[in-house]
Amino acid sequence: MSTRRTRLVVALGLAAALSLTACGRSDTPEGTGETDAEEFSSDDLQGEIEMWAMGAEGEKLPALADAFMADNPGTTVNITAIPWDAAYDKFANAITAGTTPDVAMIGSTWSGDFAGQGALEPLPESFDTSGFFEGAVGTTMVDDVAYGVPWYVETRMVYYRTDIAEAAGYPEVPTDWEGFQEMAVAMQGQPDVEWGINLQPGGEGSWQQVLPLAWSAGAETDDAEGFHFDSPEVLSAVEYFQSFFTDGISDPNPPEGQTEADFTSGRIPMFISGPWMMSLVEDLGGEGFAELYDVAPIPSPDGSTSHSFVGGANLGVFTTSENRDLAWSWVQYLSDPATQVEWYGQTSDLPAIQSAWDDPALSDDPKLAAFGVQLETALAPASYPSWTQVSAAFDGEMEKIAKAGADPASSLAAVQETADELGTGQG
Numbered sequence: 001m002s003t004r005r006t007r008l009v010v011a012l013g014l015a016a017a018l019s020l021t022a023c024g025r026s027d028t029p030e031g032t033g034e035t036d037a038e039e040f041s042s043d044d045l046q047g048e049i050e051m052w053a054m055g056a057e058g059e060k061l062p063a064l065a066d067a068f069m070a071d072n073p074g075t076t077v078n079i080t081a082i083p084w085d086a087a088y089d090k091f092a093n094a095i096t097a098g099t100t101p102d103v104a105m106i107g108s109t110w111s112g113d114f115a116g117q118g119a120l121e122p123l124p125e126s127f128d129t130s131g132f133f134e135g136a137v138g139t140t141m142v143d144d145v146a147y148g149v150p151w152y153v154e155t156r157m158v159y160y161r162t163d164i165a166e167a168a169g170y171p172e173v174p175t176d177w178e179g180f181q182e183m184a185v186a187m188q189g190q191p192d193v194e195w196g197i198n199l200q201p202g203g204e205g206s207w208q209q210v211l212p213l214a215w216s217a218g219a220e221t222d223d224a225e226g227f228h229f230d231s232p233e234v235l236s237a238v239e240y241f242q243s244f245f246t247d248g249i250s251d252p253n254p255p256e257g258q259t260e261a262d263f264t265s266g267r268i269p270m271f272i273s274g275p276w277m278m279s280l281v282e283d284l285g286g287e288g289f290a291e292l293y294d295v296a297p298i299p300s301p302d303g304s305t306s307h308s309f310v311g312g313a314n315l316g317v318f319t320t321s322e323n324r325d326l327a328w329s330w331v332q333y334l335s336d337p338a339t340q341v342e343w344y345g346q347t348s349d350l351p352a353i354q355s356a357w358d359d360p361a362l363s364d365d366p367k368l369a370a371f372g373v374q375l376e377t378a379l380a381p382a383s384y385p386s387w388t389q390v391s392a393a394f395d396g397e398m399e400k401i402a403k404a405g406a407d408p409a410s411s412l413a414a415v416q417e418t419a420d421e422l423g424t425g426q427g
Contacts, residue, residue: 037122040328047323048076049102049330052091054084057105057313060346068333077330095119102321103330105151106314108139109391112383114316115147116426121317122147124328131337131354135310135378142383142426143224148316149335150352152343154274155308155378156208157295157371159281161269164190173296176303177240184249187269196249198259198271199241202399207381207391208309209272210398213237215307215379216300222382227390227419229412236301238401238408245402252403260284263293272298274311275350275371295370310378312350386425393418 053061058081065077080101082090088110094100095117106114114120123129123146129137136150158180160173168186184196200206214221219233228234244250251268260277262268264285271277282290297306315334317327333339340351341359357363357372381387394415400406 037124038324039124039126040325042325042329042332045072045326045329046074047326048078049321049323049326050078050080051103051105051330052080052082052087052101053105054082054087054313056347057349058082063346064334064339064343068330072329075326077326098320100318100320102323102327103315103317106148106316108136108150108310108312108314108380109383109387111140111147111314111316112142112387113385113425115142115145115383116385119318119320120147121319121321121324123149127328127332132352133310133354133375135375135380136312136314136352139310139312139380139383140314140316148314149331151313151315151334152340152349153310153312153352153375154276154350155310155371155375156212156272156274157297157308157374158299159263159271159273159277159293159295161187161263161266161292162294163292164193164266164269173299174303175297175299175306177299177301179303180299181240181244181247181249184244184270185247188249190266190269192266193269195251195268196270197244198254198262198268199244199250199402200272201245201250201252201254201402202395202397204392204395206398206402207394208311210238210241210394211381212298212306212308212379213241216298216305222384226384226424227381228416229394229419230416235408235412238398238412241398242401242405242408246405264289275368278367279348295367297370297374305377306374308374308378310375310380312352382424384424384426386419386422389422389425390415390419 051061058079061079065079068077069075091104091114095114100119111120127149129146129149132150133153136153137146140146140148140150158173164187165173165183168183168190170183170186174180174183187193188196200209211221214234214237217233217237219231219237221228221234245252259271260280261284263271263281281293285292298308300306315331317324317331321327335353337353337355340353340356341361343349344351345361351357362368397406397411397415401408401411
């Protein structure tokens with residue numbers, strides 16, 4: 001699940017645009033599509049709302065709620081914290097029973113599912129979304145209509161040991177596929193290094209490493225008609241992914257929970273992950289370890305535009321809310337740049353508003369700036385209700401490819417068959 005993550009402690013830069021124009025997604029017009037969304041008013045707010053939030057967000061949100069209520073006497077914002085591993089089922093059951101909260105933190109890959117069931121309100125057209133990062137806005141969109149706003153974001157980059165890379169003759173990471181793989185092999189040949197890179201060998205969420213390779217190869221993996229995995233671009237990406245396992249560069253059966261330890265020891269000097277890993281490897285590596293690693297973009301076939309995956313969480317208002325003025329006003333408050341900077345200070349969640357990155361707390365670290373550059377071209381699959389099932393099929397085939405040497409073309413044909421059977425899930 002894209003938004004199930006440990007405590008983030010870094011920040012990314014953002015770009016301000018709304019329409020998805022990069023490869024991997026079809027073009028969409030600026031702003032939202034035509035909707036029946038009612039407007040909301042933040043004047044003379046009164047009454048009570050409930051918000052559900054997961055993880056650390058659910059635990060820490062009451063402090064922001066207190067500040068909001070102090071600014072709006074007569075209002076009550078109740079926060080219900082729920083665990084990530086139970087969240088999806090809890091939402092699904094509440095939608096069926098008509099007992100959803102007014103507002104919720106929604107996983108970035110869930111918006112299409114919930115909107116497809118008619119559970120989420122379209123974003124009011126007067127809601128100012130001009131400062132949000134475009135890839136994150138895309139995760140709220142279904143049929144060119146936004147169902148909420150991004151709250152925080154994350155993306156993935158290559159982590160690498162600079163000391164081992166330099167010893168292998170690579171002061172910089174190649175941005176093209178061939179050069180990147182040659183670097184992994186060269187690092188694998190250094191003393192005490194066992195594997196050149198740690199790639200996830202299929203299984204849940206592995207699409208988040210594979211699809212960026214396809215997007216970087218120019219693949220358009222979805223459009224208004226559905227998902228497309230049977231293209232030459234996707235095939236080339238999956239073949240490239242598989243070669244790391246067939247050539248013995250990446251472990252097809254890595255032990256769980258060892259990424260940070262293997263990286264800090266130098267046993268595996270490269271891996272791909274999100275910004276939250278910075279604090280984890282630095283804490284484990286101890287004093288001075290921050291100087292022994294850096295981050296680099298996801299490679300592309302020829303070293304041109306790199307596309308990673310944009311994840312995070314969104315904010316949505318449910319159609320069952322009986323106090324939508326207060327609900328949307330609370331969402332607007334959480335989306336304010338000053339609030340997002342404050343929230344970053346409390347949780348290290350990454351703001352979804354461009355202007356928040358002017359704050360020194362978010363702009364002074366070169367590694368964080370690199371994540372910002374990667375995020376400018378980061379993409380996400382279309383927010384179709386069927387994506388959860390389609391991605392599960394994709395992950396299963398990637399596991400066969402990495403661990404059993406399955407034929408990539410046959411595996412992608414199987415994924416495409418599943419995608420065609422499911423369609424977009426929009427009825």
